[in-house]
Amino acid sequence: MESAAIQRTAKLAVSRRQRSTPYTPRVEALGVSDYSIVNHTVLPKGFGRSIEEDYWHLREHVQLWDVSCQRQVELKGPDAGHLAQLMTPRDLRKARAGQCLYAPLIDQQAGMLNDPVILKHNDHHFWLSIADSDVLLWAKGLALGYGHNVELREPDVSPLAVQGPKADALMEAVFGSAVHDIRFFNFAWLDFRGHPMLVARSGYSKQGGFEIYLDNSALGLDLWDALWEAGQPFAVAPGCPNLIERVEGGLLSYGNEFNNENNPIECDMDKYCSTDPDLEFIGKDALAEIRAQGPARSIRGVVFDGDKCPPCANTWRLTVDDQYAGYLSTAVWSPRLKSNIALGMLEKNYRDAGNVVIVECSDGTLREGVVSILPIT
Amino acid sequence: MESAAIQRTAKLAVSRRQRSTPYTPRVEALGVSDYSIVNHTVLPKGFGRSIEEDYWHLREHVQLWDVSCQRQVELKGPDAGHLAQLMTPRDLRKARAGQCLYAPLIDQQAGMLNDPVILKHNDHHFWLSIADSDVLLWAKGLALGYGHNVELREPDVSPLAVQGPKADALMEAVFGSAVHDIRFFNFAWLDFRGHPMLVARSGYSKQGGFEIYLDNSALGLDLWDALWEAGQPFAVAPGCPNLIERVEGGLLSYGNEFNNENNPIECDMDKYCSTDPDLEFIGKDALAEIRAQGPARSIRGVVFDGDKCPPCANTWRLTVDDQYAGYLSTAVWSPRLKSNIALGMLEKNYRDAGNVVIVECSDGTLREGVVSILPIT
Numbered sequence: 210m211e212s213a214a215i216q217r218t219a220k221l222a223v224s225r226r227q228r229s230t231p232y233t234p235r236v237e238a239l240g241v242s243d244y245s246i247v248n249h250t251v252l253p254k255g256f257g258r259s260i261e262e263d264y265w266h267l268r269e270h271v272q273l274w275d276v277s278c279q280r281q282v283e284l285k286g287p288d289a290g291h292l293a294q295l296m297t298p299r300d301l302r303k304a305r306a307g308q309c310l311y312a313p314l315i316d317q318q319a320g321m322l323n324d325p326v327i328l329k330h331n332d333h334h335f336w337l338s339i340a341d342s343d344v345l346l347w348a349k350g351l352a353l354g355y356g357h358n359v360e361l362r363e364p365d366v367s368p369l370a371v372q373g374p375k376a377d378a379l380m381e382a383v384f385g386s387a388v389h390d391i392r393f394f395n396f397a398w399l400d401f402r403g404h405p406m407l408v409a410r411s412g413y414s415k416q417g418g419f420e421i422y423l424d425n426s427a428l429g430l431d432l433w434d435a436l437w438e439a440g441q442p443f444a445v446a447p448g449c450p451n452l453i454e455r456v457e458g459g460l461l462s463y464g465n466e467f468n469n470e471n472n473p474i475e476c477d478m479d480k481y482c483s484t485d486p487d488l489e490f491i492g493k494d495a496l497a498e499i500r501a502q503g504p505a506r507s508i509r510g511v512v513f514d515g516d517k518c519p520p521c522a523n524t525w526r527l528t529v530d531d532q533y534a535g536y537l538s539t540a541v542w543s544p545r546l547k548s549n550i551a552l553g554m555l556e557k558n559y560r561d562a563g564n565v566v567i568v569e570c571s572d573g574t575l576r577e578g579v580v581s582i583l584p585i586t
Numbered sequence: 587m588e589s590a591a592i593q594r595t596a597k598l599a600v601s602r603r604q605r606s607t608p609y610t611p612r613v614e615a616l617g618v619s620d621y622s623i624v625n626h627t628v629l630p631k632g633f634g635r636s637i638e639e640d641y642w643h644l645r646e647h648v649q650l651w652d653v654s655c656q657r658q659v660e661l662k663g664p665d666a667g668h669l670a671q672l673m674t675p676r677d678l679r680k681a682r683a684g685q686c687l688y689a690p691l692i693d694q695q696a697g698m699l700n701d702p703v704i705l706k707h708n709d710h711h712f713w714l715s716i717a718d719s720d721v722l723l724w725a726k727g728l729a730l731g732y733g734h735n736v737e738l739r740e741p742d743v744s745p746l747a748v749q750g751p752k753a754d755a756l757m758e759a760v761f762g763s764a765v766h767d768i769r770f771f772n773f774a775w776l777d778f779r780g781h782p783m784l785v786a787r788s789g790y791s792k793q794g795g796f797e798i799y800l801d802n803s804a805l806g807l808d809l810w811d812a813l814w815e816a817g818q819p820f821a822v823a824p825g826c827p828n829l830i831e832r833v834e835g836g837l838l839s840y841g842n843e844f845n846n847e848n849n850p851i852e853c854d855m856d857k858y859c860s861t862d863p864d865l866e867f868i869g870k871d872a873l874a875e876i877r878a879q880g881p882a883r884s885i886r887g888v889v890f891d892g893d894k895c896p897p898c899a900n901t902w903r904l905t906v907d908d909q910y911a912g913y914l915s916t917a918v919w920s921p922r923l924k925s926n927i928a929l930g931m932l933e934k935n936y937r938d939a940g941n942v943v944i945v946e947c948s949d950g951t952l953r954e955g956v957v958s959i960l961p962i963t
Binding site for chain 2: 218221222225226243246255316322343344346348349350352355465521522523524539
């Protein structure tokens with residue numbers, strides 16, 4: 210098949226099916242220039258500035274990100290805990306209420322289905338804050354087949370991320386000093402004008418910050434406006450998950466770096482996969498088999514030379530001495546490292562840091578690259 | 587919440603996760619100007635011409651549509667037939683191999699999950715050609731819970747639609763006169779340069795035509811090029827599901843006209859819902875209850891006045907004497923009817939054809955509309 214470079218100028222068609230969010234009017238007014246679609250919902254991906262400008266701003270100031278597309282799958286009822294545990298190899302038995310847990314979801318063959326953050330409200334109430342696949346359908350199918358007593362739905366919850374080194378200061382201005390007490394990957398309920406709001410110290414960057422799980426769409430513009438106004442002294446800007454920052458930080462994306470054809474071991478999620486023989490979860494046997502054999506490939510960084518590369522619309526093949534060595538899934542120019550950087554899957558024989566690979570870039574060039582551990586520093 | 591009009595100029599961000607297709611290089615070369623995302627895959631939605639030009643062309647000539655986003659969920663194995671029947675209220679017991687069956691998929695509460703065309707290969711082998719939700723996860727969850735002996739996967743199948751009144755002539759030029767023997771909503775395997783290809787007389791328009799279920803991505807460009815070259819005498823053009831034609835024809839879209847909050851009865855799919863007490867399927871009891879009470883709302887057309895309306899990025903409220911009367915989900919100007927036309931859900935008391943409603947258009951105008959049965963003629 211010929212290389213399929215998706216052009217940068219095609220617009221996103223408008224329809225109800227590509228759902229807008231409680232923050233869309235503000236995002237539009239601020240000049241959103243690029244959208245992606247995640248969970249049937251728009252994700253702003255640019256505001257007319259270069260990705261490099263956004264990168265430097267994110268590392269220095271604070272940004273508001275409309276990540277409403279991180280939809281919640283709510284599990285509520287007597288069997289909620291049992292179902293949640295069935296869905297992930299991560300041991301949830303000692304999880305505390307108020308904790309956020311990054312967790313691979315796998316099928317019976319140990320193929321990845323999603324990698325949500327699980328928010329534990331209590332033993333009978335969980336939210337799975339999902340990446341781009343319909344986990345609700347998986348949960349519904351399982352619950353019906355297993356005869357679970359659990360209510361499953363997508364609630365009216367639209368996360369707004371506040372990311373960057375000035376996030377603490379901005380959040381304090383709106384929610385008070387209680388924000389400082391929230392530890393990494395924990396959440397608390399804080400007051401916003403008489404409404405309790407779930408605030409977590411989390412987010413899809415390495416610059417620190419919070420995610421506010423707005424659970425009432427009608428308050429979306431008030432919340433945005435309050436953060437926007439309070440953020441003026443901190444040079445607040447609209448933003449989005451920044452590709453440069455995420456590749457440098459080794460933050461993976463379901464559908465990009467991995468999909469159902471990958472298992473959590475090759476995605477470097479071994480630490481989230483319990484080996485306790487007493488823990489029951491779907492895909493346990495397949496996972497044990499993969500672990501026993503060792504993964505056939507592994508997620509790695511690749512730093513490669515040449516001019517600024519185009520975006521990865523497809524995987525780019527990697528070779529060593531004309532032998533297949535793996536593929537890249539995401540690539541971008543890093544202005545800090547003054548090099549192209551990428552995430553990809555490296556086959557067993559080629560995955561050691563320092564190995565040299567040839568990158569078959571979609572612009573037709575062959576580039577020399579070096580395998581790196583993550584994060585890329 | 588303020589009205590959230592998504593601007594027409596935001597670009598679709600590029601990533602592997604928004605999958606391209608075997609035909610993408612040709613679609614790009616022909617100047618695709620708009621994309622939508624369906625099943626994590628790009629769907630071309632425009633080629634720089636007006637939607638009115640595309641409409642007249644589709645009604646007069648023939649178009650090639652890259653509908654690879656109609657992904658297949660393959661059910662194969664001893665329990666494939668049982669699982670397929672569990673998933674839909676449509677009676678599949680008398681379905682023949684080679685038949686295409688439009689079928690609502692519902693959950694235990696009779697909420698819609700998708701509305702695929704089911705292709706029956708044989709009693710133990712089905713494809714569900716799906717709209718925009720991850721039916722594979724639903725099927726996997728059910729099969730695991732019920733302990734079914736069935737293989738489930740998304741095969742390498744990328745449908746290419748040939749639509750319009752000259753579709754028969756074009757298809758004959760490429761596949762021979764055997765295409766004329768394929769009856770509506772049936773399929774046959776026809777030769778393409780030594781490769782058997784599944785060809786169905788079907789498609790998401792009322793202008794007639796075929797869908798070719800390419801099952802080998804490597805042949806995608808050859809197939810496109812063959813149809814393109816043979817299509818020159820027929821004024822072939824690249825195209826896509828046309829919004830004007832689909833609203834006039836009353837062709838519904840999952841995620842637009844209905845979603846999991848709707849049941850098949852209110853979506854006018856009663857004729858696809860068996861009432862046989864011996865047939866077992868998920869949602870049977872809930873569906874019987876809805877049927878007994880009668881649906882609270884129904885899909886209808888609405889013809890309304892004023893200037894060309896903007897696209898529906900959200901639902902538009904309908905009222906009668908200031909009372910809530912339903913909503914519109916898709917609206918567009920029809921150059922043939924010289925009026926705006928729309929699809930929507932009308933509440934019980936307001937759904938009779940001829941009723942007058944007020945449309946709260948997202949441009950801030952109030953328009954007078956008239957309820958219509960479907961199709962809108």
